[in-house]
Every structure is written in C-alpha cells, then in structure tokens.
Amino acid sequence: MLNFDGPTPLYIQIKDSIRKAIASGEWKPNEQIPSERELCKRFNVSRITVRQAIADAENAGLLYKIQGKGTFVKAPKIGQGLTRITSFGKTLQISGLSGSTTILESQVVPVNLQLSSILNCGLEDQVYNLQLLGYGNDEPIVYYNSFFPLAVGYSMNEAAQKYLKLNRPFSTYDLYGELDIAADAVDQTFEAVNCTQEVAKIMKVREGTAMLVVTSVVYTRDSKPVEFKTAMYKADKYKFHLKRNM
Amino acid sequence: MLNFDGPTPLYIQIKDSIRKAIASGEWKPNEQIPSERELCKRFNVSRITVRQAIADAENAGLLYKIQGKGTFVKAPKIGQGLTRITSFGKTLQISGLSGSTTILESQVVPVNLQLSSILNCGLEDQVYNLQLLGYGNDEPIVYYNSFFPLAVGYSMNEAAQKYLKLNRPFSTYDLYGELDIAADAVDQTFEAVNCTQEVAKIMKVREGTAMLVVTSVVYTRDSKPVEFKTAMYKADKYKFHLKRNM
DNA sequence: TTACATAACTGGTTATAACATGTCATGTCA
C-alpha cells in the first residue's frame, strides 16, 4: 500500500490516499472514515503518522473531526469554500446547477515580463494560453484566463478537448486530475473590479458590473509554478467562504 | 511560565505566548525565533508540544519555517493576507499609509431574525451596533458595520472611544486586544457588489463602483459568536491574499 | 422497564527517542 523506502513521507502518501478515496466517491460527504487506530493497522504505521496525514487533510478542507465521535468527510459548502479547493464542475454540482464550459481561446503566446517572472521562464520563451468560459444554467458565470509553461499547456489543451467532447463543465483544476501533474498549493489574490467593456461582452453583463477577480498561481509539490490564472466571477452568482484562526 | 495543571493545553499556552511576543514587537518580522529545542528547554516541555504550538502559529500566518535554518516571524503582506488576521490599523502601517478611523454610529438596536440566529441570542434581545469608517491618506477605504451581544458592545464602544481620542486608526480586531475577549476564529464570506447610493455617499465614490464585501462572524475559543460584521472595501485600495493547499 | 455505572470505543495531549535531511561555519588537504 505505502512505499516505505521512497523519498515521499508516509503521511503524504496517506493524505493522497485519503484525497483519492474522497475524490473517487469511495468516502462520501459526512461519512465517518476509519478511526485513527484502525488506519494505523491498515497502513502499518504509528498514530503520529496517521494524525499528521489527517491534520493535513483537515487543513485542506477535506475532513473534520469530532472528539469522541470520529473523523468525517467534509461536505463542500454551497458557493465556494476557501479552505478546500473546489473545481468549477464540482461547485456547480453541489449548487445543483447544470453547466458547461466552452473554450474561448487555446493558443501559444509569447511571454511578457510579468508572466516570465511568475512562471519562472526565460523572456524568450513562449507559454500556452487557455481561456475558458464557465456557464451555470446557460448563463456565463466565470471567465478563466490561464497561462501554462508550454509542455503543460499542450497536455492541458488535450485534456480540455476531452472534457469538451463529453460536454461536462470543467475548470483547470479538473484538468490536473487528467494529467500527471500534482498541483499542491495555490497563491490567490481577491479583488473587486468594475467589468470592462470586453469582459462585459463575453459574460453578457452590463459594463461596470461588479466582478470578483481571483488571480492564482498554482504550484506543484516541489514549489514549481505551473499555472498563472485570472478568474473573473459574476458577483451575484459566486461567493467565497473562509474560516480563519487567530 | 506555563500552567501545567490548568485545563488549557500547553501547546495553546505556548502559541499564545508566541502571539504575544509578535504582537508586542519583542519578535520582529523576519527575525528568527528560538529553535524548537531551545523552546523545549525554556518552557520545560517536549518537542512535540513545541512543534504543535509552532504549527498552529504557522497556520495562523504568524510564522514560517525553513528546514535546516530555523523558524521566523512572518511579515504580513501589503494588502491583506488571508492567512493571518491583520487589523485595519496594522494593515495601514504596513502599507505606509497614514490613517484614521471615525465612528459613524454607536447604538443599541433590536435584533432581526438573521442577527439573533447568528449571534445566538433571543428574538427579544437587543444588540450593539458599531459603524466605523476607516481612512487611508484621508480617503475612505473601508466601512465596517458590526453587531455585538450587548455586554460586549458596551466594552467595544469604550475601547473605540479610547482609540478615537488617540486619533489612531483601528478596527474591531484592534479593540479585542483591549478587552478580555480572546477572539479565536472567524468565518468570512467574500463577494463583489456594486456600491449602493447610501454607501457611495459615505465612502465618497460613484454609485455602482465595485466594492469588495467581506461578511464575518467572529468566534471565541469556546466557539461562541461575539461579532457579526460587514466590511465594505474600496476595491482599488484593498486586495486579499491567500495560500491554499490541496 | 428504567436509571445508572461501566466498558469500549472515539479523538486530544504529551513525553521520550531516534534517525533523516537541509544549512552553514569551520577546518583540513591539495
């Protein structure tokens, strides 16, 4: 089950296994997962290791614990929770909306100074640009503008075409699952802007409508940037939730 | 130093002590804090306990660690980081803005259904309403509309008057420090809205300007709600940053 | 049958211990 000799810590492997069990639906929302001691036996590791895996998963918004009762799978909130990374497709599903995603643009473009610095590539390099439009109940809800290193971009595009054919809503987070890239962390900035004319046209809103803009940089486990993305959400259709500790 | 017999876990006491050392300026941003083993000796506890305290503090955005080098005090970002709770006064200070806060309203009001449910009080109860306007460089930046249980509200108002006399910028987070209330966690919702006429007047912007609205419920250590707050930020002056793990 | 003590779970806290891995200063050898 676990690789005891490899370089990957056991608790990370266990966390990944938890993530998979939840993503695959094997463990359902609000369902109790095996107890810490049970997982110790199952993976043949100490309780500290299991607890660290669970703590990480809890931190990522995948689980919650109740003392004396057990550990449970966290059900994502309506809207979008900021603890747990939830893809567009999943968010729609939770909200009970039918949805779809269209590809507005899929192209290779030269970098600018900002992009080369963020994606950590040369000024002469090219990057892949993917622009998606997400619909909920046939209404544009979010406009994604992503930039990837070239190799990643080509794979992303392939995966996107695949989802497109299936006519299922998706965002780039859904696509990572299709690739062998393990996205591990995201840096995000939230701000409100008045919608420009171009975006207004794309999203079918009046110019000046308040939009929630989330700028993200996605990193792999080894802290290499793999995506720079700007997401513009139609304000009245999308909120973000967050729990913070002091 | 620590209370070994009390009900408060040692690692929480240590975390509080870390928080105080940072808040008081004893430990400055980017300064290295004593090593784990040093803290073990100093507090006379095991390394696990110290590590848990540090992990909590890191999670709250107070510290960061570099393997092989040490643990350091995190310097809050310009803008507002979403990992670490940063008060309005502190945010201004980091941004290098001079600022101030005025009290728009300080009154006792009856609850409505939403408030009674959130603050967990009876429908006949009254609550304290405090409305603040935060300025940066003489320009309105944020409008806070807070509601507290009555007893808390009176203390908050006193503390606010005190800050007002000192002519120092503040938000309710600054005020908690003055009271004996240990705010421990916050639930927040982020959304973008077009500014209404009333708010436009208060914040001296054009009607329809995009505003970032953050709705917060503040909880004490024992998970009792102590504040319901709506904060409206002038969009071009305020952004929020967040790092998320998967 | 009901009420209460208890046992058998759950996660929460803490100690001790060892070794791995990353960083850096120091000292040695070419």
Added chain:
DNA sequence: TGACATGACATGTTATAACCAGTTATGTAA
C-alpha cells in the same frame, strides 16, 4: 587560496507509550 570533508545545529519524519476527555453501547441493579 580553493575545494571539499566534517561537525554542529536547524527542522522533518516516525515509532512507542501513556493518559485525558468526550461519546455510545452494554449490562446490571433498583
């Protein structure tokens, strides 16, 4: 002098062990 080995010290990972504190089912006594 410069390159490299080494040791001291930082955090990272993991095991074993014990006890505390809630939750729940069970079984016993009134």
